[in-house]
Amino acid sequence: MAGIPADVLKASVPKWTDVQVFTDHTRNHHSVRDLGGVLCSPEWDDQAQGIKCLLAPSGPAAQVVRDLAEASLSHPSLPVGMSADIIMRVDKQTVLEIVKVRSLDVVMHPARGGKFIRVLQGEIEMNEEEENQYTLSDNSATAARLQAQIAASEKLLADQCMYLLNSALTTSRLPDITQARLRRHFEGHTFEAAQLSAAIEDAYREVSSLTGASAVKGPRISGMFDTNDQLQVAVDDLFGAPRDKDKQSLQVCGVMPLPRVERSLPPGR
Numbered sequence: 001m002a003g004i005p006a007d008v009l010k011a012s013v014p015k016w017t018d019v020q021v022f023t024d025h026t027r028n029h030h031s032v033r034d035l036g037g038v039l040c041s042p043e044w045d046d047q048a049q050g051i052k053c054l055l056a057p058s059g060p061a062a063q064v065v066r067d068l069a070e071a072s073l074s075h076p077s078l079p080v081g082m083s084a085d086i087i088m089r090v091d092k093q094t095v096l097e098i099v100k101v102r103s104l105d106v107v108m109h110p111a112r113g114g115k116f117i118r119v120l121q122g123e124i125e126m127n128e129e130e131e132n133q134y135t136l137s138d139n140s141a142t143a144a145r146l147q148a149q150i151a152a153s154e155k156l157l158a159d160q161c162m163y164l165l166n167s168a169l170t171t172s173r174l175p176d177i178t179q180a181r182l183r184r185h186f187e188g189h190t191f192e193a194a195q196l197s198a199a200i201e202d203a204y205r206e207v208s209s210l211t212g213a214s215a216v217k218g219p220r221i222s223g224m225f226d227t228n229d230q231l232q233v234a235v236d237d238l239f240g241a242p243r244d245k246d247k248q249s250l251q252v253c254g255v256m257p258l259p260r261v262e263r264s265l266p267p268g269r
Contacts, residue, residue: 003095004088004095004098005094005095006049008095008096008097008098009049009050009051009098010044010051011097011098012051012097012098012101013042013043013044013051014042015098015100015101016039016042016051016053016101016104017039017040017041017042018038018039018040019038019039019053019101019103019104020035020037020038020039020103020104021035021036021037021038021039021055021065021082021103021104021105021106022034022035022036022061022103022104022105022106023036023061023064023065023068023105023106024105024106024107025083025085025105025107030103032059032060033060033061034060034061035058035059035060035061036057036058036059036060036061036062036064036065036106037055037056037057037058037059037062037065038055038056038058039053039054039055039056039104040053040054040055040056041053041054053104055069064106065106068080068106068116069116072115072116073116079108079109079110080106080107080108080116081106081107081109081110081114081115081116082104082105082106082107082110082114082115082116083104083105083107083110083114084101084103084104084105084114085101085102085103085104085105086098086099086100086101086102087099087100087102154190157190158188158190161186161189161190161191162187164193164196165182165183165186165187165196168196168197168200169182169183169200172200172203172204174200174203174204174207175207178203178206178207181203182199182200182203185199186199
């Protein structure tokens, strides 16, 4: 039988889409173990007067197909190529129509000269590499923006903590040495207001235990006195009477104690 006319072959182009590629021909059905790929993007090649397709390796025999394609291109003398298993409508010795393409198989000594043209793996890998580089570059830019936002937020938080530290220490009226210790502990760090408040409360207790409650003159109140207390202390001081324990540190306007008057009475009276 003569070869397939070019016009008949050209008319069959759409029928080559998604055709399965196997390793070796078989008289019966192919084994799934022999599946090596699928055809896609078929087109007519005027120069070669044939159909050109892309072969996407897939299946258990995908690596075999890749290896054979590379071997065929590296060593053109190897009789490795592609052979189609097709159903045709013929009139005597003339092919009138390709009815169905059952498979395209990788074989030794292909009957009609089907061959590998080139391997696109390198080009695909290059495109994937360029895409990955673009993705990495885009991700790097996004990460840089996020890092800048995080840095700005951290600086703002540090400034707020510094303002809180200065305000709290100024109003605490703790001894300078205690304030300096607290400043060294918190300065340059971020912290919560509750942490600073707890540290200042501990400092109050520490100073009070060492020097007495009267030594701490900050906003923390260790005792409260009213006008009656001041009047009572003034009277006690006036008459030289001892103060109550809780009023020992209470300051009132200075008074002069009354002189002690002793008067002797005449005898018999």
